[in-house]
Amino acid sequence: MSKALPKRSENYSEWYNEIVKRADLAENSAVRGCMVIKPYGFAIWEKMQRALDDMFKATGHQNAYFPLFVPKSFLEKEEEHAEGFAKECAVVTHYRLKDNPDGGLMVDPNAKLEEELIIRPTSEAVIWNTYRNWIQSWRDLPLLINQWCNIVRWEMRTRLFLRTAEFLWQEGHTAHATEAEAIEETERMLGVYATFAEKWIGLPVLQGVKSPNERFAGALETYCIEAMMQDGKALQAGTSHFLGQNFAKAFDVKFVNKENQQEYAWATSWGVSTRLMGALIMAHSDDQGLVLPPKLAPIQVVIIPIYRNPEDLAAITARVMPLLDELRAAGVSVKFDDNDSQRSGWKFAEYELKGVPVRLAIGTRDLENGTVEVARRDTLSKESRPFDGISSYIVGLLDDIQENIFQRALAFREENTHSVDTWEQFKEQIERGGFILAHWDGTAETEEKIKEETKATIRCIPLNATEEAGSCVYTGNPSNKRVVFARAY
């Protein structure tokens, strides 16, 4: 607590790491690339889970659970999928340890698996193998299933929440009788993600589709939501894939349609992960620490008594108790921090660091005056307000803060989004960060060259892009809409 946080403007990367650490969100574990999500960080993730889960259920999905292990032969069945994930797989080869004659334990060579098991890097393979037995007729469709679980992808360069070898996520896997229904589902879930990002995280997102280069391995189309972080870099916050009949064909999932003919089922999959924690942190936080959207804050309001002696504390406590009840009755998560072992100045800094949206401070003077000091975390402003009626004021204030941090992030994105028409401008602009709207000739080759020269990738082709005749910023070849370029996490 003693040392100040690094400033965003000076060392963005270090600023991020320090917030994750000092706000008690997560830490690196002793296992390479795997994180420990600490209670305060996990409480935020739980709130995300609950909100998303409610939205999934409201759109007709049910949860289920499939095995952690994917037999190697399953992964091989869809070729592109296999290629996409083969290089980052944790592989189980044995099922027993035994005493090492030199002490300790060793892998028992007699307990080698006949077929290696991959820790799921995603579950299309194991789930579509299961769906073969669940889908016989159009009456079994649509099959709308979601799973909350852990995932392992052996990334070489990891970063807390943003890219870790093990992470937590949800993965929806749906099967449909027609192509149109599957595409509709893919788009519906993208919409759910966009709504969650904007209404809960306060994170404005672009909705779009990926270029073929950036598609999920095995998908015909990958939809995504893309957000801008405060360093101007893009972060892919969620994806929704239209898988066509690829997995149905790979795993032989056929159904009898209404015309009494055998047909392969149409698939989607969609996921968001603990990466959203990284997005939340980087989108809103400031040089004082974490800034949490009220809807996801484990503690929405903290009340700190300012007192010199036990009598003062008793008087303040008596005043505060009914307020705690009122706030809790209104569904507000509130903490009264009367811990005597820390000074109030320390507490102020600590709750700022942890992003608690509203802080109330109340001292003996306030008791006399019938006032309370209200501080907002998002603006760091404070004011003295009448104690009477404060609970309804706070309920409204939490909504204001939720809206304000969204609007602030939106304004930031708008300020840092530029339409660019020449390659010189593109190269200059990309150095300043932000999103670039530019024409692209639609070829993988051009995309690759732009990436090589500038480290910028096509984040998405926005769903709401307007048709506009233009020429590719790199090749000059014709193009009919602008796509979004940025450097990305």
Add this chain to the structure above:
Amino acid sequence: MSKALPKRSENYSEWYNEIVKRADLAENSAVRGCMVIKPYGFAIWEKMQRALDDMFKATGHQNAYFPLFVPKSFLEKEEEHAEGFAKECAVVTHYRLKDNPDGGLMVDPNAKLEEELIIRPTSEAVIWNTYRNWIQSWRDLPLLINQWCNIVRWEMRTRLFLRTAEFLWQEGHTAHATEAEAIEETERMLGVYATFAEKWIGLPVLQGVKSPNERFAGALETYCIEAMMQDGKALQAGTSHFLGQNFAKAFDVKFVNKENQQEYAWATSWGVSTRLMGALIMAHSDDQGLVLPPKLAPIQVVIIPIYRNPEDLAAITARVMPLLDELRAAGVSVKFDDNDSQRSGWKFAEYELKGVPVRLAIGTRDLENGTVEVARRDTLSKESRPFDGISSYIVGLLDDIQENIFQRALAFREENTHSVDTWEQFKEQIERGGFILAHWDGTAETEEKIKEETKATIRCIPLNATEEAGSCVYTGNPSNKRVVFARAY
């Protein structure tokens, strides 16, 4: 649906398997010993999770998440623990696949891990290694953390829910400043489990401690809740371990106590798993299928319209709609099954099979008479009741059913619990199943011999056992209380 279920009395094991399958709770996956938990089964598990999680939080615990992987060297650190789990470990040895020249994929021999990673069979090692950095002072204690996650133990003989290679569970891991506080916590969480089992699952349990033979590997004392299934066998439904300072010593977790001295922290761990699903199924179900306690039923009430033509259905629907609203407002999960493609007889059987606690049937005659047919799943009884006021009747009925299935299971346990004083009686009684209360001389050797001769194990030494002078049922040596013997799952 066509074939009747096997009868409990004829083939208990097959009856269990068929209920799991036909009620759509779970199925075996293509991965040896791993199950797929299907949506209906998972919905029950989610209700268990929610209730338990609320109880953990109400007793001051917070959730967190620790890595899936345990480095082999961590597992080795606590010797008994290592021995207990070494023989059933899934081991990750490589982190990459590559193209096989013969087609498909193969493990990349260049991607061998320096140190093997074990898929967590339980997380004491990885968590206590983390706690070393979290605990410095008595002010950091108690540390009360829980984790919901998947676990892998490479069991050779598996059974859906009861014993699977991968399962879902929660594991609490707490650290305390004193031995007394740690024991208090161990007992508190056993109490939480007992309350959950009895009030939510409707499962009467004995609370006790395990004999040293049956202790968790690394524990000083293992507390457990033990339940009786309908075949008279025992099922361990949850355990709570007092770990002493074993893990603190193995991972060097010291704190400065109030006397300013370095001391090792005191530990507990406690867990319940998807095994509880097996307990739920086997405790209450009957020859018609699953019987669910209302508090854990995904659908508590199903309403089935009995009609011959669309006009009848419309009239019934109009009558039923306000009832659906009333029930939902009262917190009841209700489904109106107006699916036209299945006959009502089929529906009756299907919801019976799935254990829906209350079924309402309403036909045109009922509309005329202002009645509705109410069927209870637990007793399979039905009666015609006035439609007016039916929602409050149902709310009370659900409570009655919850209580009734508990009382029925309790009566069954009482009927099948016998005090036995001679070895001859013991051998006869154990063949008839149930719990045997018998004196035991307290030695591992006697326990082992009894197990060899009868397959009965000591399920627990009940916490509430009365002091009573006696002689060991096997050796005749003195004993001061009776312990519980049974054959077990």
